[in-house]
Amino acid sequence: MNRETIEKTINDFLINELEVEEALLNANALLKEDLHIDSLDFVDIAAEVEKTFGIKIKPEEMKDVKTLSQFYDYVVAKIQ
Numbered sequence: 001m002n003r004e005t006i007e008k009t010i011n012d013f014l015i016n017e018l019e020v021e022e023a024l025l026n027a028n029a030l031l032k033e034d035l036h037i038d039s040l041d042f043v044d045i046a047a048e049v050e051k052t053f054g055i056k057i058k059p060e061e062m063k064d065v066k067t068l069s070q071f072y073d074y075v076v077a078k079i080q
Contacts (some may be wrong), residue, residue, distance in 0.1 A: 001053070001077050001079060003072065006053070006072060006075055006076055006079070007072050008078075009052060009053075010045075010049070010071070010072065010075065012017075013027050013045065013052075014035070014045075014049050016039075017044065017048070018037065018041050018044065020035050020036075020037075025068065026068070027067065027068055027069035027072075028068070028069065029067060029068045030065055030066055030067055031065070031066060031067065031068065031071065032066075035068070042062075049075060053075060053078070053079055055078040055079060056077070056078075057074075061074070062074070
């Protein structure tokens with residue numbers, strides 16, 4: 001699975017399930033401040049990513065992930 005597909009899948013989930021405005025989805029968007037993703041939203045995101053991509057998200061690995069681009073990078077690295 002390539003990065004473009006991963007980004008599209010994550011973005012589609014953010015738009016359709018968490019009702020994030022598509023215009024806000026850019027690589028430098030801050031997950032908490034710009035996209036307003038809180039801890040409950042992140043539980044949903046983690047579950048969806050785990051189900052869709054077959055990877056396990058570890059909270060301790062996510063502590064330095066602040067932007068959408070960093071989250072994409074994390075998922076891509078876990079898949080490869």
